Amino acid sequence: MKTDRRLDCLVAGDANADLLIDGIAQLEFEKEKLATHMKLVLGGSSSIFAFNLARLGARVGFVSVVGDDFFGQFVEERLRWAGVDLRALRHRRHTSTGLTIWCKKGGQRAGITYNGTIAMLRARDITDHDLRRARHFHVGSYFLLDKFHPGAAALFRKAQTFGLTTSLDCNYDPAETWDSGIRRVLPFTDIFFPNENEALGLINTRNVEHAARELAKLARIAVVKLGGRGALVCTEGRLFRVPAVKARVVDTTGAGDSFDAGFLACFLKGGSLEAAARAGAVAGARAVSAVGGTGAFE
Numbered sequence: 001m002k003t004d005r006r007l008d009c010l011v012a013g014d015a016n017a018d019l020l021i022d023g024i025a026q027l028e029f030e031k032e033k034l035a036t037h038m039k040l041v042l043g044g045s046s047s048i049f050a051f052n053l054a055r056l057g058a059r060v061g062f063v064s065v066v067g068d069d070f071f072g073q074f075v076e077e078r079l080r081w082a083g084v085d086l087r088a089l090r091h092r093r094h095t096s097t098g099l100t101i102w103c104k105k106g107g108q109r110a111g112i113t114y115n116g117t118i119a120m121l122r123a124r125d126i127t128d129h130d131l132r133r134a135r136h137f138h139v140g141s142y143f144l145l146d147k148f149h150p151g152a153a154a155l156f157r158k159a160q161t162f163g164l165t166t167s168l169d170c171n172y173d174p175a176e177t178w179d180s181g182i183r184r185v186l187p188f189t190d191i192f193f194p195n196e197n198e199a200l201g202l203i204n205t206r207n208v209e210h211a212a213r214e215l216a217k218l219a220r221i222a223v224v225k226l227g228g229r230g231a232l233v234c235t236e237g238r239l240f241r242v243p244a245v246k247a248r249v250v251d252t253t254g255a256g257d258s259f260d261a262g263f264l265a266c267f268l269k270g271g272s273l274e275a276a277a278r279a280g281a282v283a284g285a286r287a288v289s290a291v292g293g294t295g296a297f298e
Ligand SMILES: Nc1ncnc2c1ncn2[C@@H]1O[C@H](COP(=O)(O)OP(=O)(O)OP(=O)(O)O)[C@@H](O)[C@H]1O
Pocket: 171, 194, 195, 196, 224, 225, 226, 227, 228, 229, 230, 231, 243, 244, 245, 246, 247, 249, 252, 253, 254, 255, 256, 257, 258, 259, 280, 281, 282, 283, 284, 285, 288
């Protein structure tokens, strides 16, 4: 069959807007409080990843579901601005795009999320044609994507059969069962990107090196993100650490997605695992230095 690999990476997953409100420590019913600042930014783990990977120079396509409303248009506008190919983006009529409102005061924040279209993506929304256009396939926020779980393993398997490499970021499991069929997906995953808590939850251990070694028996490469302590990489019994890059922390939203983007931008250009992990740490440090998940990549 003819292949047309115009994209370095096809990204599938969640997309939403984040409304950041500053200066509100507590809300009270029947009272109105005045915020000091507000900013509407691109949210969603997978959409932040797609935006930042495109800004790092990769050719990126994005499959997700947005509603036919202002926030859906906003998400599209931001991704288009970053140069992301949106021809496979799905629109759900009469449905609201997901929105998170973050109230921040000092270093603390509280969020309210309306899920809307966030978890509506199904595995069958990613067509053979979409896959055949790309060299690599990445899914973010796996645990959030309820409707995606049933066909996920078959989709990852198909992607590899079509010659793509694959990667997966699970993010936090709101159900805290650490299952949702992910163990059936990992054998078809080249690079798995959990953070420390997620890795510990998945393997049910307190030892992160043990978790990384066990995860690297399921996926080909396990990359465990350790926040301000950098990351652990494990593959075929070999384990190494990369330190974090020093940063002035403004907002840690999207640090993990940015690490994934930095890692893959290097890896997809043929970089070694060590070079890719260092590039991930550079992108993670860059992300925490500005407001929002994409602020440092604009
Ligand atoms: N305070 C920090 N200073 C420097 N680098 C950081 C800092 N926090 C995070 N990073 C970088 O970003 C990477 C990813 O961060 P983290 O481990 O918090 O991922 P995550 O929990 O998946 O994030 P997210 O909340 O976006 O899902 C880290 O591995 C590190 O390289």
